[in-house]
Amino acid sequence: DAGVIQSPRHEVTEMGQEVTLRCKPISGHNSLFWYRQTMMRGLELLIYFNNNVPIDDSGMPEDRFSAKMPNASFSTLKIQPSEPRDSAVYFCASSASVHTEAFFGQGTRLTVV
Amino acid sequence: KNEVEQSPQNLTAQEGEFITINCSYSVGISALHWLQQHPGGGIVSLFMLSSGKKKHGRLIATINIQEKHSSLHITASHPRDSAVYICAVLLGSNYKLTFGKGTLLTVNP
Numbered sequence: 677d678a679g680v681i682q683s684p685r686h687e688v689t690e691m692g693q694e695v696t697l698r699c700k701p702i703s704g705h706n707s708l709f710w711y712r713q714t715m716m717r718g719l720e721l722l723i724y725f726n727n728n729v730p731i732d733d734s735g736m737p738e739d740r741f742s743a744k745m746p747n748a749s750f751s752t753l754k755i756q757p758s759e760p761r762d763s764a765v766y767f768c769a770s771s772a773s774v775h776t777e778a779f780f781g782q783g784t785r786l787t788v789v
Numbered sequence: 790k791n792e793v794e795q796s797p798q799n800l801t802a803q804e805g806e807f808i809t810i811n812c813s814y815s816v817g818i819s820a821l822h823w824l825q826q827h828p829g830g831g832i833v834s835l836f837m838l839s840s841g842k843k844k845h846g847r848l849i850a851t852i853n854i855q856e857k858h859s860s861l862h863i864t865a866s867h868p869r870d871s872a873v874y875i876c877a878v879l880l881g882s883n884y885k886l887t888f889g890k891g892t893l894l895t896v897n898p
Binding site for chain 2: 707709719720726731732769774776780781
């Protein structure tokens, strides 16, 4: 397996634009996590899916953020409209279960200008 | 107060030195993770442990549940070990990882 695959690796967008980040988890993993990493706050959990169902989205900063997992092999994180304070590295991770090792993607570095 | 405290925040070593990074946490956990992040790079899981000790190559991770403390050791350090090392804990039956702020390790040749 190629590991967790995220796209794009880098995204630069203007304030107000819609941004969509994509993630393909490892095949067979039923837990998927979206994290955000900033210098100020470190790594923070945004949302957790189990078997494609959102279990906890309490980390999603506000209504501008939304995430979907239409099937076991694909998830998206959308920001609409984007703001400069959304600039961060966004990681997707998957695991066979919540109590097993998590595998992280390479991250998407988002810059909103 | 952060539930996961790492020390030191920054660590500089000479190639070949023995490295220790510490992680303390304040509540009961079901598991602890050590992660590695290279500059501008992704995050790699090094260890997941809930008791005792694990070893992988030059890396050793230990955990003392009673003392709520874990250490990551690197033997015979090498410049390619330069990275940020992050401790993260899984609280009880929760699925949510709580992360430390990381330790920036620089190994000079």
